[in-house]
Amino acid sequence: xxxxxxxxxxxxxxxxxxxxxxxxxxxxxxxxxxxxxxxxxxxxxxxxxxxxxxxxxxxxxxxxxxxxxxxxxxxxxxxxxxxxxxxxxxxxxxxxxxxxxxxxxxxxxxxxxxxxxxxxxxxxxxxxxxxxxxxxxxxxxxxxxxxxxxxxxxxxxxxxxxxxxxxxxxxxxxxxxxxxxxxxxxxxxxxxxxxxxxxxxxxxxxxxxxxxxxxxxxxxxxxxxxxxxxxxxxxxxxxxxxxxxxxxxxxxxxxxxxxxxxxxxxxxxxxxxxxxxxxxxxxxxxxxxxxxxxxxxxxxxxxxxxxxxxxxxxxxxxxxxxxxxxxxxxxxxxxxxxxxxxxxxxxxxxxxxxxxxxxxxxxxxxxxxxxxxxxxxxxxxxxxxxxxxxxxxxxxxxxxxxxxxxxxxxxxxxx
Amino acid sequence: xxxxxxxxxxxxxxxxxxxxxxxxxxxxxxxxxxxxxxxxxxxxxxxxxxxxxxxxxxxxxxxxxxxxxxxxxxxxxxxxxxxxxxxxxxxxxxxxxxxxxxxxxxxxxxxxxxxxxxxxxxxxxxxxxxxxxxxxxx
Numbered sequence: 001x002x003x004x005x006x007x008x009x010x011x012x013x014x015x016x017x018x019x020x021x022x023x024x025x026x027x028x029x030x031x032x033x034x035x036x037x038x039x040x041x042x043x044x045x046x047x048x049x050x051x052x053x054x055x056x057x058x059x060x061x062x063x064x065x066x067x068x069x070x071x072x073x074x075x076x077x078x079x080x081x082x083x084x085x086x087x088x089x090x091x092x093x094x095x096x097x098x099x100x101x102x103x104x105x106x107x108x109x110x111x112x113x114x115x116x117x118x119x120x121x122x123x124x125x126x127x128x129x130x131x132x133x134x135x136x137x138x139x140x141x142x143x144x145x146x147x148x149x150x151x152x153x154x155x156x157x158x159x160x161x162x163x164x165x166x167x168x169x170x171x172x173x174x175x176x177x178x179x180x181x182x183x184x185x186x187x188x189x190x191x192x193x194x195x196x197x198x199x200x201x202x203x204x205x206x207x208x209x210x211x212x213x214x215x216x217x218x219x220x221x222x223x224x225x226x227x228x229x230x231x232x233x234x235x236x237x238x239x240x241x242x243x244x245x246x247x248x249x250x251x252x253x254x255x256x257x258x259x260x261x262x263x264x265x266x267x268x269x270x271x272x273x274x275x276x277x278x279x280x281x282x283x284x285x286x287x288x289x290x291x292x293x294x295x296x297x298x299x300x301x302x303x304x305x306x307x308x309x310x311x312x313x314x315x316x317x318x319x320x321x322x323x324x325x326x327x328x329x330x331x332x333x334x335x336x337x338x339x340x341x342x343x344x345x346x347x348x349x350x351x352x353x354x355x356x357x358x359x360x361x362x363x364x365x366x367x368x369x370x371x372x373x374x375x376x377x378x379x380x381x382x383x384x385x386x387x388x389x390x391x392x393x394x395x396x397x398x399x400x401x402x403x404x405x406x407x408x409x410x411x412x413x414x415x
Numbered sequence: 416x417x418x419x420x421x422x423x424x425x426x427x428x429x430x431x432x433x434x435x436x437x438x439x440x441x442x443x444x445x446x447x448x449x450x451x452x453x454x455x456x457x458x459x460x461x462x463x464x465x466x467x468x469x470x471x472x473x474x475x476x477x478x479x480x481x482x483x484x485x486x487x488x489x490x491x492x493x494x495x496x497x498x499x500x501x502x503x504x505x506x507x508x509x510x511x512x513x514x515x516x517x518x519x520x521x522x523x524x525x526x527x528x529x530x531x532x533x534x535x536x537x538x539x540x541x542x543x544x545x546x547x548x549x550x551x552x553x
Contacts (some may be wrong), residue, residue, distance in 0.1 A: 025514040028427050032510045032520075052445075052482035056492040141480055159484020159508045161515035176507060214476060215506040246478050246506065389480075392446055392457075 016071030022165035030173030044167035050084035061109035074167035119359030120333035137166035142239035190273035191223035202384030209244025288399035301331035314345035323412030328354035419552035426521035426542030433498035443479025477509035
């Protein structure tokens with residue numbers, strides 16, 4: 001790899017051991033992907049919940065935090081993905097104190113590094129939206145796919161250690177989605193009907209994701225009609241696509257910035273389109289129907305809710321009460337939680353018996369142990385991403401739109 | 416009999432040798448493994464029930480979310496990691512995890528690597544040259 005004088009000095013240890021070790025790992029990754037050089041990144045976003053970190057990961061952060069200030073401080077704006085515990089609410093959902101302790105240690109270490117604890121996977125809606133052409137080091141699959149596709153920024157999946165390395169060095173190896181050649185379409189899907197709900201957008205993401213074979217495939221969607229999809233529509237679509245497909249970028253022709261038309265998005269003749277019908281969407285959703293109407297917990301998360309989603313949920317729950325046998329959890333970030341308080345949404349949601357969690361996401365908070373402690377098995381959600389992940393944690397997921405999820409939580413059974 | 420040398424792309428991590436555990440299936444540390452017991456735990460996986468600790472794992476494609484990047488490090492710290500990972504196709508997350516854990520990883524071989532190595536073969540993995548050597552095969 002071609003290194004600048006500045007990078008060579010960093011690699012020689014002139015800026016301290018944390019930056020030297022971080023850059024050395026980045027050089028290894030760069031060589032692995034045949035990167036010619038590094039590219040400066042404007043932000044880093046670190047996925048490091050205590051479940052993924054484990055004891056060894058937390059110890060690594062604490063070792064970094066023990067270096068002198070000048071050697072350990074991040075050198076670009078650095079933010080965090082959802083954490084493993086909401087320090088204000090963990091007791092109400094019987095979260096094990098040992099996980100919460102691990103989380104407290106990680107939190108203290110990150111603060112010592114100068115990391116801003118945004119604890120969010122919707123930073124593109126609430127913190128600092130990426131810009132067309134901007135190079136980033138984003139650490140959540142949903143954040144990566146939204147930044148690349150909807151905003152035209154450039155980032156690979158940067159796992160926790162890798163995003164942390166970018167935070168310390170200010171750069172990442174130039175490979176994958178930083179390069180024009182990997183951002184072109186590789187497959188084509190023709191919609192017969194535009195999805196209407198967030199759940200249907202998520203189902204479309206799941207369908208297309210299932211058809212993807214590798215990280216470097218880029219699906220192109222045609223046939224979106226009517227109003228332009230909202231940020232929340234594309235958030236659910238992208239999050240599900242990334243989850244089911246391990247995919248990092250999509251185009252929607254006429255909607256996303258690098259896909260004004262088919263000719264622009266493909267090199268040469270476009271491949272034949274795969275049709276996606278109303279029946280395909282319905283079949284995907286009903287594949288998560290459950291074999292009876294029992295219900296333990298309803299979850300709105302994955303990704304965290306925007307203020308618009310919270311507004312809608314508050315409207316559905318206002319002046320109503322959940323069935324005593326069903327829990328309802330909502331996850332958002334600290335910014336939206338404060339906004340929800342100002343706008344009266346939090347009050348409307350929590351008076352029903354629901355719990356608004358902040359700075360967490362359901363599957364990143366030790367979901368298996370949470371289910372065992374609370375007796376939760378049958379889980380209902382409007383998030384296709386969550387249905388994909390949560391089966392592996394011992395839950396039996398049911399997918400339905402927000403209205404049906406709320407009506408079921410009130411009835412105490414799936415309606 | 417001479418050694419068989421298989422060429423892949425330049426990899427990550429130190430050279431190691433070990434006994435191979437092979438399947439034409441994919442790899443995700445979060446979804447496929449019981450990282451406490453050291454076994455494959457996803458029932459649909461072709462290596463379900465097999466112990467992978469200390470083995471050279473030979474599989475098809477790296478899949479799954481970003482958490483794997485932290486997990487290889489934790490597995491190695493606990494002495495519960497495979498010896499090395501050989502894949503047809505890695506992804507950024509597994510490469511980042513290997514770099515963080517100083518864990519041997521090679522991918523992009525000329526032919527399907529899962530068809531060239533048999534479970535039980537003793538193999539030498541050298542990421543610096545991107546080669547895998549199987550003793551006494553040709």
